[in-house]
Amino acid sequence: MIDRLRSEGYRVTPQRQEILRCFKARGKHYSAEEVHRKVRRRFPNVSLDTVYRNLNTLKELGILEVLNFDDGKVRYELARESAHHHHLICLKCGESQELDFCPLKFIDSALIRERNFRVERHSFEIYGYCSSCAGAAGNRRPGG
Amino acid sequence: MIDRLRSEGYRVTPQRQEILRCFKARGKHYSAEEVHRKVRRRFPNVSLDTVYRNLNTLKELGILEVLNFDDGKVRYELARESAHHHHLICLKCGESQELDFCPLKFIDSALIRERNFRVERHSFEIYGYCSSCAGAAGNRRPGG
DNA sequence: ATCTATGTAGGAATTACTCTTATTTACTTC
């Protein structure tokens, strides 16, 4: 991945490496601010802008993918060669689980083709309460 | 719908009525700013905050539903008794079309149940280029 | 007609993100 950066003419800075390192654990979905917090542990002066700039660069290169969990902040995850997937997102604790199901496989493609719509990407996320939070949330009204 | 407001103890102000009126056309998905522009035609002094506050109130009452088209602004549509649906969203012109397909019908519910996840809501949107924009976008790289 | 809780306008504040600019640094070439 480092080589990938270099071969594309990007410099391999320590900050950039550290940002990448945040994502080496599989199935993690961090926002820019979370990445910033992590990177700051090693580089206390790293600017939030550097984090944003690099997350964008890594996205452009296809190394990271963008997720939208509907909470106003963008999240990133490693664009592994692993299967395309979607997520279950807990409305209480914010944790996300991966879901090996993609609706595009099930949609009648005629539905889209007959409208001459050229599909580029799609989103599918399920929101609710995870097993840890389901009990606690059980007595509350959702969203109340 | 006006009665609904009154019976729930909300006052029926002219601004509130005008905001509701924006959504009487079916299949429209307006952002707060678009609603503000429309309402201002009749009430030139209406504040953006009033629009935001009322859109929220109408959402709480279940009269409007919230949509996220991934462009940083929230959109609203009438929560008609019509079928639950999703959208095709054009990345060029921003127009949206309705899609009568819901992935929840196709997902193996065991996939979710075995994790003890309690589903509250879900999102599913398809992004791409509509028939009017597909030609123009045909030569460009998506997102470039 | 009067009263008052609710709603309003307008501006300030907040949040996630981007831009500007001066300084530093990774990589190249010698």
Add this chain to the structure above:
DNA sequence: GAAGTAAATAAGAGTAATTCCTACATAGAT
């Protein structure tokens, strides 16, 4: 290994969507 250069960085200002604050206005009850 030193020097040159374009790219990357830190710091802070700027922006866009949304929310908060507060003094004033009014819908609807009495």
